[in-house]
Structure formats: structure tokens, C-alpha cells
Amino acid sequence: METNIKTLYEESSSKKILIKSSPYLFLLPHLIFFLIFFLIPSVFGIYISFTDWNLFGTPNFVGLQNYQTILMNSESTFNTQFYNGLTNTFIFVLFTVPFCIIVPLLLASALNAKPKLHKFFQSLFYLPTLLAISAVTLIWSIIFSPSHGPINNMFDLNVLWTSSQPFAWVVLVVVTVWWTIGGNMIIYQAGLNGISRDYYEAADIDGATTIQKFFKITLPSLRGQLLYTVVITTIAQFNVYGQPLMLTAGGPNNSTRVLLMYIQQNAFGSGQSIAGIASAMAVMLGLCIMVISAIQFIFLTRNDRK
Amino acid sequence: MSSKNNVISKTISLIFLVLMGIIWITPLVWGLLTSFKSRQELLTGGFNLLPINWVLDNYTHLLINNRSTPLLRWFFNSMVISVSHTFLVVIIVSLSAFAYSRLRFKGRDSLFVFLLATMMFPQIVNLIPLYVIVDRLGWVNTPFAMIFPGLAGVFNIFLVRQFMNNIPIQYDESARIDGASDFKIYTSVILPLVRPVLLVVALFSFTASWNDFLWPTIVVNDVDRMPITPGLQLLQGMFVSQPGLLMAGAIVAIIPTFFLYLFAQQYFLESMSLSVGVKG
Numbered sequence: 001m002e003t004n005i006k007t008l009y010e011e012s013s014s015k016k017i018l019i020k021s022s023p024y025l026f027l028l029p030h031l032i033f034f035l036i037f038f039l040i041p042s043v044f045g046i047y048i049s050f051t052d053w054n055l056f057g058t059p060n061f062v063g064l065q066n067y068q069t070i071l072m073n074s075e076s077t078f079n080t081q082f083y084n085g086l087t088n089t090f091i092f093v094l095f096t097v098p099f100c101i102i103v104p105l106l107l108a109s110a111l112n113a114k115p116k117l118h119k120f121f122q123s124l125f126y127l128p129t130l131l132a133i134s135a136v137t138l139i140w141s142i143i144f145s146p147s148h149g150p151i152n153n154m155f156d157l158n159v160l161w162t163s164s165q166p167f168a169w170v171v172l173v174v175v176t177v178w179w180t181i182g183g184n185m186i187i188y189q190a191g192l193n194g195i196s197r198d199y200y201e202a203a204d205i206d207g208a209t210t211i212q213k214f215f216k217i218t219l220p221s222l223r224g225q226l227l228y229t230v231v232i233t234t235i236a237q238f239n240v241y242g243q244p245l246m247l248t249a250g251g252p253n254n255s256t257r258v259l260l261m262y263i264q265q266n267a268f269g270s271g272q273s274i275a276g277i278a279s280a281m282a283v284m285l286g287l288c289i290m291v292i293s294a295i296q297f298i299f300l301t302r303n304d305r306k
Numbered sequence: 307m308s309s310k311n312n313v314i315s316k317t318i319s320l321i322f323l324v325l326m327g328i329i330w331i332t333p334l335v336w337g338l339l340t341s342f343k344s345r346q347e348l349l350t351g352g353f354n355l356l357p358i359n360w361v362l363d364n365y366t367h368l369l370i371n372n373r374s375t376p377l378l379r380w381f382f383n384s385m386v387i388s389v390s391h392t393f394l395v396v397i398i399v400s401l402s403a404f405a406y407s408r409l410r411f412k413g414r415d416s417l418f419v420f421l422l423a424t425m426m427f428p429q430i431v432n433l434i435p436l437y438v439i440v441d442r443l444g445w446v447n448t449p450f451a452m453i454f455p456g457l458a459g460v461f462n463i464f465l466v467r468q469f470m471n472n473i474p475i476q477y478d479e480s481a482r483i484d485g486a487s488d489f490k491i492y493t494s495v496i497l498p499l500v501r502p503v504l505l506v507v508a509l510f511s512f513t514a515s516w517n518d519f520l521w522p523t524i525v526v527n528d529v530d531r532m533p534i535t536p537g538l539q540l541l542q543g544m545f546v547s548q549p550g551l552l553m554a555g556a557i558v559a560i561i562p563t564f565f566l567y568l569f570a571q572q573y574f575l576e577s578m579s580l581s582v583g584v585k586g
Contacts, residue, residue: 022488023414026405029398030463034421037436038458042427044435055438107326110319113312121323123571124330130563130574132517134538135556139337142549150336153353178330186575210315239430242519246542260430260520267434268524275434286428293426 049279054272066280078266078277085259086285092244092258093237095169096176100233101226104181108188109218122189126182133179133242140175141247168248168256175243180236184229191225192218227300231293238289259285341365341553348550364554368541375541377558380534383449385562387533388515391453395511396504398457403466403500404492408478418467421460437524451525452518452533462507469503470496506577509570513563534559 049066051059070082107125111118128136143149144161152159161167199217208216219226241260244250250257259281267278336355340348341364343357351358368377405411406418436455445451473496481491497504522536529540538555545551567574 023405023409023411026401026409026488026492027417030402030457033398033454033457034460036439036458037455038424038432041432041435041439042424044438045431045433048434055434055441106322110322113315113319115316115320115323117320118323121327122575123567124327126575127334127564127567128330130513130517130567131560132535132538132563133519134535134542135559138538138542138552138556139333142340142553143333143336145549148348148353148549150332150353178333186577204311210311235428246539263430263433264520264524268437279431279434282428282430282433286431289428290426 045279046283048275049283050276052276055267055275056273059276062276066276067284070277070280070284078274078281081262081266082259082281082284084254085257085262085281086288088244088254088256089238089240089258089260089285091169092172092240092256093234095173096237097230097234099173099177100181100184100237101230103177104183104185104229105188105222107181108185108192109214111185111189112192122185125185128179129182131179134246136175136179137243137246140171140178144171144247162248163252165252165255168252171247172243172256175247176237176240179243180233184233187225187229188222191222195221227297230300231296234296235289235293238285238292337553337556340549341557343550345548345550348548364550365558368551368554368558374529375537375544375555376530377534377537377541377555379530380532380537381558383531384516384533384535387449387452388512388562390449391456391515392508392512394453394457395459395462396508399462399466399507400497400500400504401492402463403470404496406463407467407470408491408496409488422464425460433521433524440525446525447528447531449531452515452522455521456511456515462511466500466503466507469500473499502573505570506573509566509573510577512566516563 048059050061050063052062052065053059069076070078073079104125107121111122141162144151146152146158146160149161151157151161159167161171195218199221200213203213203217239260240258241264244256244258245261248256250261263278263281263285266274266281339356342360342362343351344359344361344363347354347358368375370378372378406414440446440451440455443450445454477495477499478491481495486494516533517535518533519535519539522533523539526532526536529537532540538559541552541555
């Protein structure tokens, strides 16, 4: 009798251990990768910014020196690089994000009217988001080619698109919009589909114009999607790299060289790696992104707190 | 009255869509046509939409016997990397999502919220140390450097977990009454039911892996080991004055994702309704 109870107890407690341990077996694969390839690098990356490391040998702690250099030492090339890169990144974000919100919003609204072939158009506008950035920039550099491209030839222009300003920015914005708006468009479409027809019909009875309906019904109903896309799109565009690299090579005269290009150049470019400075630049860029996202979030949800 | 407005708005929308559609499709059509134009024509033939002579030279030059920019080799590398990565993503994500959705353990929800919060952390800071870790592991210039690090991602787990949360717990419970273990429930009950969202995860993971640009340029410097997307940067450097070759390279690079899209469009397009449902 006693032995039976003991065996039962042992059996059930080993089963308990089994039941208790099995969640960790499901979680462990991901958590291991998360630890090694995300958590540790995140902390490590911040640490490197406080060293003068060149990726070989042992890192040498230098405190805030790198930050001082890039932020305050106006005689250092890294300082020039940092401010030029940050400014260009900011300009890029300022130019592209509004278009990356407005254009897909208009497209989604047009698709929502469900005219003929709307499914085809939806597919077409979404397709570029699935193409590699390097292929996209190669294709568009042909389009904007001063001598052979359709733009100069069909409209009888003589613009040096990628090697003069402000046209270089135009190229970057156009290509970025073409490449990325598909994602936001689908989000807005899903949102628009959820708006009840009744609102529009009631507005029609009251004699509202299309514009009024758009601003009083459509936009407020898309608040959630707009908030999400504004924040996500801003973050994404802060990480710009491939377009200026392959379309304008950072030019003309470094006027489109974004911060991520300097970071890559300093850390992994030819010659010795200046990982400490590059990390400090990356941390600053990261801080900018986080602060701006927070500001956007607070500003765009302010009405929810009243 | 409102049906007349309806027709007007449909017409205006159609006109707008056609205009935008032309802008959208032109680069692709132009690129494709240019890839069939001979070098001769591109130098001296003036400006034409269609090739004067359709040639395959650009493709043969890049694909056959090409040591300096081995496009075919690059394509193969990308395929190995992206397929392996996608396969692993689906397994790891579904296992994790199952744990966060179905299993009860201490700290489950706090851990999940923590993981989600880390998604906000800017990835740029990781770039340099990630290279160091990959280098110490001996993975530089190997496919592993591009297959494994991405498995740390959390967003897909979030997506699949949301989907799993909508599966009634009764399915699990009836299996448990029959004596099924957690793992059996995972394989026999949950996995078959989450196939749609796993397919979406697979499609997006493959595409992201295939299109990855900056990271591969950091961890691969051996020309033969490159995937195709960073390889195109090399191609640009080598053939900057030969648009025909550049277009052929670009077209080859976009073929897999293009055809994936052609056959699985609905999964890409409807993916948003999976995540938008939780917009809040």
C-alpha cells in the first residue's frame, strides 16, 4: 500500500517535471538565437562605442571620447561625417515619409472604390516591395539615365538626375516611394474595408462633398493604421542605405551620403576598422530613431488622452 | 443620386489608377526590354522602346563562364541560404508561438512582452558586434552567417501566436483527454491549423532573406560566396556603362520573388488582415 502510494507520487512528480520542463524545450531554440544574435550584440554594440577598437585584439576603453569627437570636435573628419550623414538622413526622412503615407493612402482610396481591374492594380503597386533594393536601383538608374533613359528622352530634358541637386533627392524619393508604398497601401486597404458604408450614406444625405467625407469619416477611421504606418515608415526610412549607395553614390559631393553609409565605411570599409567611432554613430542614430518614434507616438495619440 | 456619385468616383479612381499604374509598370517593362538590347544598340542605336534586334547576349555573358561576376553561382548561393533560412524560421517560430500561446509557465507573458519591447531597439547598433560574433564563430564567407542570425526575430512569433490564440482551446483539451503530450498537440492539432499563417511567414522570410543587402556585404567578401542581391553591387561597379548587362542581372535577381508572388499573391496581400486585426 505504502509502496504504491510512493510510486504513484514519484510517477506524478516526474510527470510534473516533464510537463514543467517542456515549455522551455519549445522556447529554447528561439531564445538561444535571440540571446546570441540580438541581446548580446545589442549590449556589445553599446560597449564598443566606448572603446577605440579596430575589431582585432582587445578593445580599449576610452569613455565618452568617441561621442565627444563626433558631436563636438569640429576639427575631426568624423565630426563632419557625423553631421553630414545625420543631416542627409534627416532630409531623406523628411522628404520621403510624407509621400510614403499620402501616396498609398490615395491609392488605397482609389482601389476602395473598386473600379475595373482593381485587383490587378493592387498587385502591381505591391509588387516592388518584394524586389531586391539592388535590382530596383539598377533598373531605376537606367530610367533616370541622362543619355539613354526614358525620362530625359521622352520629355526632351537634359537633366543630370543622379549627379546634380536637387534632382538627386528627387530620384531618391521617387525610387523609395515606388519601392516601398505597397506595404502601407495594403494596411490602409484593410482599414478602409472596415469602415461601414452607413457613415458615408449618412454624410451623403447631409450633402457632404467627397473632400469632407474624406477628412471627417475616412481619415478618423484610419487613425490606428495611420499611427502605425507613420511610426514604422519613419523608422524604416531612417535606416536608408541602398538607394543613395547605388543611385547617387552619396553624391553629388556627399550631399546624399546618409549616416548608415558612413557607419558602414568606418566599420567595414577598406583599411583599418574604426569600429569605436562607427558604433558611437550607430548609437546616436539609434537614439534619434527612438526619440522621434516616441515623439510621434505621443503626439499622434494625444487626443486619446484628453 | 448616390449611384451617379458612385460612377463618378469609380471613373476618377480608374483614371488615377491607370496613370499611377503606368508609372509603376514602366521601370519593369523598360528594364526587361533593355536586357534584350545589344551593347551595340545601346551605344549607337538611339532611343527606342523595343530592341532593334532581340539578343540574349547579356544573359549568356553573365550566366555562362563568368568568373568576375558569377551570376549563376550567386543565384545558387541565394537559393541555398533563403530556403534553409525559411525552413528553420517556420520550425522555430511555430515552436515558440505554441509555447507563448498554449503552454502555461511562469513568466510567460512577461517574457513575451519583453521580447516584443526589444523589437523597438534599433538594429543598426547590432551590426558591428554581430559581425564580430559571426567572425568568431568562423562563419564569415559561409552561408551560416546569413541563415542563422535572422532566427532571433520576434515579429513572426507574434504573428503566429495571434493566429494560434484564435484556435479554440477545446481542440487541445480533447487531445489532452486522449493522453496527448504537449508535443503531440503541437504536431497533430495546432500545426495543421496554422498552415495559412505559416505559409505567410515562409513567403515573407524567403523574400527578406533573398533581398537582404547590407548584411551580406558585411559578412561576405569572397566573390564566389556572395548571394545575388549584394552581388548586383559588384555588377554595377564592373559594368557601369553597360545597361544591357545590368538589366539582365537585375531581372535574374528578381525572378524567384516575382514568381513566388505570381503564384502566392493572395498570401502576401492578405497577410495584413492577419496583423491589422490587432491594431487596437
